[in-house]
Amino acid sequence: MDSIGSEGLQQGEEALSCPEEGLPQPSDSSELVQDCLQQFKVTVAQLQQIQASLLRSMEQALRGQASPVPAVRMLPTYVGSTPHGTEQGDFVVLELGATGASLRVLWVTLTGIGGHRVEPRSQEFVIPQDVMLGAGQQLFDFAARCLSEFLDAQPVSKQGLQLGFSFSFPCHQTGLDRSTLISWTKGFRCSGVEGEDVVQLLRDAIQRQGAYNIDVVAVVNDTVGTMMGCELGARPCEVGLVVDTGTNVCYMEEARDVAVLDEDRGRVCVSVEWGSFSDDGALGPVLTTFDHTLDHESLNPGAQRFEKMIGGLYLGELVRLVLAHLTQRGVLFRGCPSPALLSQGSILLEHVAEMEDPSAGAARVHAILQDLGLSPEASDVELVQRVCAAVCTRAAQLCAAALAAVLSRLQHSREQQTLQVAVATGGRVCERHPRFCSILQGTVMLLAPECNVSFIPSVDGGGQGVAMVTAVAARLAAHRRLLEETLAPFRLNHDQLAAVQAQMRKAMAKGLRGESSSLRMLPTYVRATPDGSERGDFLALDLGGTNFRVLLVRVTTSVQITSQIYSIPESVAQGSGQQLFDHIVDCIVDFQQKQGLSGQSLPLGFTFSFPCRQLGLDQGILLNWTKGFNASDCEGQDVVSLLREAIKRRQAVELNVVAIVNDTVGTMMSCGYEDPRCEIGLIVGTGTNACYMEELRNVAGVPGDSGHMCINMEWGAFGDDGSLDTLSTCFDASVDQASINPGKQRFEKMISGMYLGEIVRHILLHLTSLGVLFRGQQTQRLQTRDIFKTKFLSEIESDSLALRQVRAILEDLGLPLTSDDALMVLEVCQAVSQRAAQLCGAGVAAVVEKIRENRGLEELAVSVGVDGTLYKLHPHFSSLVAATVRELAPCCAVTFLQSEDGSGKGAALVTAVACRLAQSTRV
Ligand code: BG6
Ligand code: GLC
Ligand code: GLC
Numbered sequence: 001m002d003s004i005g006s007e008g009l010q011q012g013e014e015a016l017s018c019p020e021e022g023l024p025q026p027s028d029s030s031e032l033v034q035d036c037l038q039q040f041k042v043t044v045a046q047l048q049q050i051q052a053s054l055l056r057s058m059e060q061a062l063r064g065q066a067s068p069v070p071a072v073r074m075l076p077t078y079v080g081s082t083p084h085g086t087e088q089g090d091f092v093v094l095e096l097g098a099t100g101a102s103l104r105v106l107w108v109t110l111t112g113i114g115g116h117r118v119e120p121r122s123q124e125f126v127i128p129q130d131v132m133l134g135a136g137q138q139l140f141d142f143a144a145r146c147l148s149e150f151l152d153a154q155p156v157s158k159q160g161l162q163l164g165f166s167f168s169f170p171c172h173q174t175g176l177d178r179s180t181l182i183s184w185t186k187g188f189r190c191s192g193v194e195g196e197d198v199v200q201l202l203r204d205a206i207q208r209q210g211a212y213n214i215d216v217v218a219v220v221n222d223t224v225g226t227m228m229g230c231e232l233g234a235r236p237c238e239v240g241l242v243v244d245t246g247t248n249v250c251y252m253e254e255a256r257d258v259a260v261l262d263e264d265r266g267r268v269c270v271s272v273e274w275g276s277f278s279d280d281g282a283l284g285p286v287l288t289t290f291d292h293t294l295d296h297e298s299l300n301p302g303a304q305r306f307e308k309m310i311g312g313l314y315l316g317e318l319v320r321l322v323l324a325h326l327t328q329r330g331v332l333f334r335g336c337p338s339p340a341l342l343s344q345g346s347i348l349l350e351h352v353a354e355m356e357d358p359s360a361g362a363a364r365v366h367a368i369l370q371d372l373g374l375s376p377e378a379s380d381v382e383l384v385q386r387v388c389a390a391v392c393t394r395a396a397q398l399c400a401a402a403l404a405a406v407l408s409r410l411q412h413s414r415e416q417q418t419l420q421v422a423v424a425t426g427g428r429v430c431e432r433h434p435r436f437c438s439i440l441q442g443t444v445m446l447l448a449p450e451c452n453v454s455f456i457p458s459v460d461g462g463g464q465g466v467a468m469v470t471a472v473a474a475r476l477a478a479h480r481r482l483l484e485e486t487l488a489p490f491r492l493n494h495d496q497l498a499a500v501q502a503q504m505r506k507a508m509a510k511g512l513r514g515e516s517s518s519l520r521m522l523p524t525y526v527r528a529t530p531d532g533s534e535r536g537d538f539l540a541l542d543l544g545g546t547n548f549r550v551l552l553v554r555v556t557t558s559v560q561i562t563s564q565i566y567s568i569p570e571s572v573a574q575g576s577g578q579q580l581f582d583h584i585v586d587c588i589v590d591f592q593q594k595q596g597l598s599g600q601s602l603p604l605g606f607t608f609s610f611p612c613r614q615l616g617l618d619q620g621i622l623l624n625w626t627k628g629f630n631a632s633d634c635e636g637q638d639v640v641s642l643l644r645e646a647i648k649r650r651q652a653v654e655l656n657v658v659a660i661v662n663d664t665v666g667t668m669m670s671c672g673y674e675d676p677r678c679e680i681g682l683i684v685g686t687g688t689n690a691c692y693m694e695e696l697r698n699v700a701g702v703p704g705d706s707g708h709m710c711i712n713m714e715w716g717a718f719g720d721d722g723s724l725d726t727l728s729t730c731f732d733a734s735v736d737q738a739s740i741n742p743g744k745q746r747f748e749k750m751i752s753g754m755y756l757g758e759i760v761r762h763i764l765l766h767l768t769s770l771g772v773l774f775r776g777q778q779t780q781r782l783q784t785r786d787i788f789k790t791k792f793l794s795e796i797e798s799d800s801l802a803l804r805q806v807r808a809i810l811e812d813l814g815l816p817l818t819s820d821d822a823l824m825v826l827e828v829c830q831a832v833s834q835r836a837a838q839l840c841g842a843g844v845a846a847v848v849e850k851i852r853e854n855r856g857l858e859e860l861a862v863s864v865g866v867d868g869t870l871y872k873l874h875p876h877f878s879s880l881v882a883a884t885v886r887e888l889a890p891c892c893a894v895t896f897l898q899s900e901d902g903s904g905k906g907a908a909l910v911t912a913v914a915c916r917l918a919q920s921t922r923v
Contacts, residue, residue, distance in 0.1 A: 029331045033383060036322060039288040040390040044446065046286055047401040051447055053282035054405040058272060064259035073273035076258055077224050077250065078176045079469055080268050080818075087471035088112040092161050092214065093120075093463045094147060094202075097168035098222040099428065100187060100245040100313060101127045103143060105150040106460065108467035120460050120467075123150045136193035140205035148211040161214045164470030166462060167198050168222040168246070170273045176473040179219040185275060185304050186246045186313055218473035220466050221271045223250035226426035226458040229465025237424040237456060239406060240465075243399060243436070244427030246275050246304070246311040251406050254413050262802045266818070274402050275307030286398070290321040297344060306402070310395040312429045316347040318391045323347075323384060332380050338373030346372060353433045356388035389435070396436045400443030407444070407451045419451040424465075426458035476820065479772040483824055486767060489729045490831040494887065496727065497842045501888050503723050504846035508713065514700040518721040519713055523702045524665050524691065525617040526710040526910055529672035529679070534912035539602045539655070540904040541584065543568075544609025544627065544663060545685050546869055548584075550591040552602075553908035559673065561901055564591050570628065574740075577634035581646035589650065603656045603915055605907030608639055609663035609687065611714045617914055620660040626716060627687045627754055630740050658911045662712045663867070664691035666903025669910055671865025675897055678863040680847055681710075681906075682896075684840055684877065685868025687745070688752040690715050692847050695854050715843055716748030724750070727839075731762040738785065747843070751836040753790040753870040761788040763828050773821050781814035788813070793829045794873040836870075837877045841884025848885065848892040860892045867899040 054072065061074035093106040103125045109118040125146040131139050151161070169188070171179040177199050184194065193201065199219050206214050220228075227240025227250055238252040253270040255263040277283070283305060294317055295301055295308055308314045324341050326332040333341075340346040355365045362381045369376040369384065376384070403423070411419040429436055441455055458465065492500075504519070511521030534555050542549040551563035566587040572580055592598045610629065612620030620639050625631065634642060640657050647655055661669075668681030668691055679693040691712045697705040718724070724746055735758045736742055736749055749755045765782055767773040774782075781787055792813075796806050807822040817825070844864060852860035871877055878896060885894050899906075 029329075032329050032331050033326065033386075036326060037386060037390045039290070040394045042286050042394055042397050046282075047397060047404075047443065047447060050279075050282045050286075050398065050401040051405045051408070053279045054274065054277055054402050055408055057277060057279065058405065058409055062253070062257050062259060062270075071279075072277050073170055073182070073271070074253075074258070075170065075172065075221075075271045075273060076261055077221065077269045077271055078173050079220070079224055079228065079472075080255075080266060081472075086112050087468050088115070089162070089471055089474070090156075091467040091470045091474075092147070092151070092163040093166060093466045093470070094143060094163060095166040095168075095222070095225075095461075095463065095466070096143060097186065097188065098166060098242065098244050098462070099124075101129070101132060103127055103146055104461070104463075105147055106463040106467075107150075107154055107156070108460070108463055110464070110467055110471055120463055121154065122460075122463065123153075125149075131190075132187055133189050134191070136190040136196070136201060137205070139188075139190045139193070140201045141208065143202060144205040144209035147206065147214065148209055151212055158211070159213045161212060162217045162470055162474050163214050164225075164466040164473075165199060165202055165216055165219045166222055166225050166466045167219055168242075168248075170271075170276070171198065171219070171221070173219070176218045176469070176476065177216060183300075183303070185300070185307065186311070187299065189299055215474075215477075217477060218466070218470045220469050221248065221250060222426065222462050223248050223271055224269055224469065225462030225465035226424045227251075227269065227465060228468045229459045229462050230422070230424035230456050235420065235422055237422040238410070239403075239421060239423040240458070240462075241399075241403060241423055241425045241430070242427040242462075243310060243312065243395075243425075243429035245313040246307050247399060247427070247429075248273055248275055248307075249403065249406055251410060253409075257413060262804060264804045272406065275304045275311065277306040277402070286394070290318050290325070293321055294318060306398070310399050310429075312349040312427070315391055315395060315429070316349050316352050317345060319352050319384075319388055320344075320347040322387045322391070326383070326387075332383060333374050333376060336375075340372040341374060349428065350432070352388050352392065355385055356392055357434050359434075392433065392436060393439055395429070396439035397443050399436075400440045401447060403440070404444050404447035404451075407448045407453065411448075411451060417450065421451060422454045422456055424456050424458045426462050431457065479820075479824075482770050482772050483767065483827065486763060486770075487828065487831040489727075490835045492727070492835055492838055497838055497884060498888060500724070500727070500839060500842040501846045501849070504715070504718060504843055505850060507718060507721075507723070508846065508850060511713075512694065512698050512700060512711070516721075518717050518719055518723065519715060520611060520613075520623070520717065521694075521699075522611065522613060522662075522712040522714060523699055524662065524710045524712050525614055526661070526665055526669070526913075527696075527707055528913065529669060529676065529693075530909045530913055532673070534909060534916050536912055536915060537602055538908040538911050539588070539597075539604040540607065540908045540911070541588070541604065542607040542663070542666070542902055542904040542907065543584065544607070544629070544687075545683075545903075548587065549902065549904055550587055551902075551904040551908070552591075552595055552597065553905055555908065555912050559901070559905060559909075561905055562595060563902075563904060564594070566590075572631075573628055574630045575632070577631045577637070577642060578646070578649075580631040580634070581642045582649065584643065585646045585650045588655070601654055601656050603658045603911050605666075605904075605909075605911035606640070606643065606657060606660045607663050607666045607903040607907040608660050609683070609689075609903070611712070611717070612639060612660065612662070614660065617659045617910070618657055624741075624744070626741065626745055626748070628740070658914050659907065661903070661907040661910050662689070662691060663903040664689045664712060665710055665910065666906030667865045667867040667899045668692075668710065669865075669906035670899050670901055670903060671863065671897045671906075673905075673909055675863050675895075677861065677895070678865045678897060679851065680844070680862065680864040682840075682844065682864050682866045682871075683868045684752060684836075684866070684871035684881075686752060686754045687716055688748050688840065688868070689713065690843060690847060692851060694850075698854070713847075716745040716752070718747035718843070720744055720746050731759050731766070734762045735759055747839065751840050753868070755790075756793055756832055756836055756870070757788040757790040758786065759832050760793065760825075760828055761785075763832070764788070764825065767824065767828070773824060774815065774817060779815060790870060791873065793833050794870070794875065796826055796829050797833065798875045833874060833877060834880060837874075837880030838884045840877075841881040842888055844881065844894070845885045845888035845892075848889050848894055852889075852892055858891065861895075862892060863895040863897050865897050865899050867903060872898060 057071040095104040106122040108120045170182040223240040230237035250271045252267040327337040507519040510517035511519040540551040554560045611623040664681035672678040
């Protein structure tokens with residue numbers, strides 16, 4: 001391998017001169033030496049000041065506050081837990097940036113708990129200087145070539161390899177496999193990489209290279225690899241310290257304290273990036289003239305000031321600057337420097353390590369100095385050793401002060417009196433420098449006496465840890481694939497939606513002709529929308545949605561409504577018909593009493609939101625119950641008669657039931673009162689359905705050829721003939737099977753509020769059984785029918801909600817989950833509600849196109865009156881419906897009007913129109 005050390009420093013030679021005379025006297029020279037070495041002495045008070053200042057800087061960065069001075073960065077890494085030890089598999093690891101100008105490729109086999117440790121195979125490649133300072137693409141191409149070269153020598157397949165990328169520079173990570181380089185540090189300065197996702201750059205290079213199919217699964221900082229790869233001891237390693245070319249630390253922080261994360265529980269590994277720490281107050285007093293010179297001559301003046309006092313890339317250079325200074329003052333080498341001594345980067349970390357090692361002996365120091373072209377005397381050798389010791393001692397002490405700051409942070413955030421913690425250490429300075437670790441440990445004990453720290457050297461220079469993270473990332477990626485596969489059938493493309501629209505059109509035509517069709521296309525006997533001349537007081541009933549309501553509607557020049565909600569217990573909705581209608585009459589009587597209407601016989605409009613075959617405006621035979629209703633002895637009966645009989649049984653005041661109206665019709669009429677172009681009614685609530693104004697001539701079974709009639713499509717039943725089976729998923733089938741009407745209302749069961757929560761619940765059960773969610777643990781709660789209400793979809797998908805609120809909603813349901821789980825649940829909800837909205841949009845597109853064709857228009861402008869809790873409460877449903885309609889019916893300009901007053905108002909208006917017409921015929 002080539003030398004490390006020189007690449008971070010600008011090249012440049014100092015003037016070579018050998019003083020002929022004027023060498024200092026011995027007493028002067030010892031003073032000069034003293035002066036020089038004294039500069040590298042750091043007092044305990046100064047170390048404590050650095051510790052306190054760094055801690056402040058860390059906490060400020062955690063809070064997301066910008067700092068005026070270059071401070072630590074505190075970058076979250078997306079590593080959320082220390083390893084379980086269960087991770088298994090073969091992984092390729094590529095390390096770039098940890099060890100100066102070299103790049104390392106490893107083949108790591110993880111064998112899980114109890115498995116044999118398998119020694120990794122690895123190879124190191126020297127990165128040419130021009131690559132380190134050249135174009136980014138060149139660097140990544142070089143890395144891809146090294147990968148291939150390494151893999152060529154391994155007995156591995158060319159396909160499906162999983163790679164962990166150890167990239168040791170400050171990066172903004174936005175996922176386990178997404179990481180943007182903030183700025184180069186150490187000796188690198190490739191163009192076109194800062195601000196880019198380095199994972200993508202590597203993927204592109206691997207693809208350009210083309211030899212292997214390698215999936216870059218995770219990217220990690222070297223400190224994280226060091227922490228994660230630590231042999232599992234009694235307690236997990238929660239700090240990873242690297243002192244190599246550069247220096248940095250990572251540790252497990254409380255997620256709630258990391259402002260940039262939307263997370264309030266658990267811990268996340270944060271890379272401190274302390275190399276950039278620079279506080280004039282704290283660091284100023286310990287910076288020497290040599291530090292200033294080094295910084296000035298470096299590739300990145302002003303940056304990474306702290307790193308430049310500790311990192312291995314700089315220690316040799318600091319020693320060289322001191323030796324050159326002392327030589328030029330005539331204190332060393334009789335005042336005769338060599339060209340090498342005056343050349344930047346000539347003294348390397350390994351030289352310093354060796355020279356400082358007391359066991360190396362004077363002969364070794366002598367030899368190294370001679371290699372530098374110097375002719376040392378015994379006193380020179382001794383002084384050079386002292387210089388090396390001073391520079392390295394300071395580095396270890398500064399590193400200790402910084403580590404003590406991290407430990408104080410841990411202790412504080414965990415509210416512990418004494419902190420027991422394991423610190424994984426890695427990097428060549430830690431590993432090979434004899435005194436560095438012992439000084440570091442001693443100083444940490446001094447600065448953080450309340451912490452009981454075990455230092456544990458990392459395995460394979462962090463390679464194993466990178467493989468661990470990669471294994472976790474690979475597992476998450478596999479989960480994501482399973483999630484995608486599960487949700488794929490919910491993602492409908494244009495062709496599928498256009499096919500639904502076309503089928504709907506066919507079924508409409510058949511239904512209108514009276515042929516067998518899943519769309520019943522029921523005539524409603526509503527022939528006109530209101531014209532504004534209606535007047536009077538009306539009673540209205542509204543049964544079949546979330547709420548049962550009784551209303552008093554006063555129609556003057558405007559409409560005033562007084563209403564009351566009454567509950568219908570499930571036992572009544574699914575009990576006997578007599579019970580149900582008696583209950584309804586009880587509610588009406590109660591309402592009349594409360595409103596002082598007792599004894600009056602007001603005309604009544606009845607919104608009854610179930611399929612009825614109407615024989616006139618005031619006669620509707622219930623064809624079948626839908627949604628949650630199943631009262632006995634009602635199907636096949638005239639609902640108005642059932643109501644009148646109940647009135648009789650109750651001996652209540654005779655009510656004048658004038659009209660029975662489906663909720664879609666009520667909604668259309670209600671919105672039609674405001675907008676005469678409203679010729680369609682749409683409900684997306686508990687159930688779903690639509691009605692629209694059809695040409696009478698197209699309606700079989702109703703006499704007359706001119707004019708219009710509103711048709712209740714009962715589109716909830718669309719697909720009951722099997723025509724939607726290709727779109728239906730196994731989850732739809734489960735929901736259908738568990739319902740009170742299996743095989744019925746198939747379209748409704750894919751769209752409406754009564755069922756979406758159930759679909760989501762079934763998907764969640766499936767994902768749990770695959771181990772993708774909830775760590776594979778099935779909970780009793782999730783097995784409970786209807787536990788997942790559709791309103792949760794609306795809440796969860798609300799844009800203003802943070803992921804942690806999503807999690808809170810789910811935890812309220814008794815589903816304890818991680819943020820990964822919460823994100824997946826959100827995606828499930830989105831997929832299910834998006835399909836619902838798109839199917840609904842395909843239905844509306846069929847209707848508007850039918851109206852347009854009926855009228856022979858090139859373009860149609862029409863309004864749709866809409867009601868229903870799902871449509872109104874869901875944050876994206878309405879816009880998705882509109883977008884689908886625009887796509888599938890481009891010749892129709894469709895305006896959606898939300899009904900504000902419910903269908904009860906519409907029922908009253910139908911009643912008012914009927915009364916008006918009756919009056920005018922009587923006149
Ligand atoms: C309202 C009607 O306008 O919308 C109800 O008054 C109707 O009768 C409802 O059924 C649909 O919404 P939901 O969500 O209550 O079923
Ligand atoms: C530099 C890098 C940092 C890395 C450290 C040790 O400080 O910015 O990401 O961890 O060197 O290699
Ligand atoms: C169900 C009913 C239908 C109603 C719809 C919306 O589909 O069968 O009549 O319009 O729900 O409430």
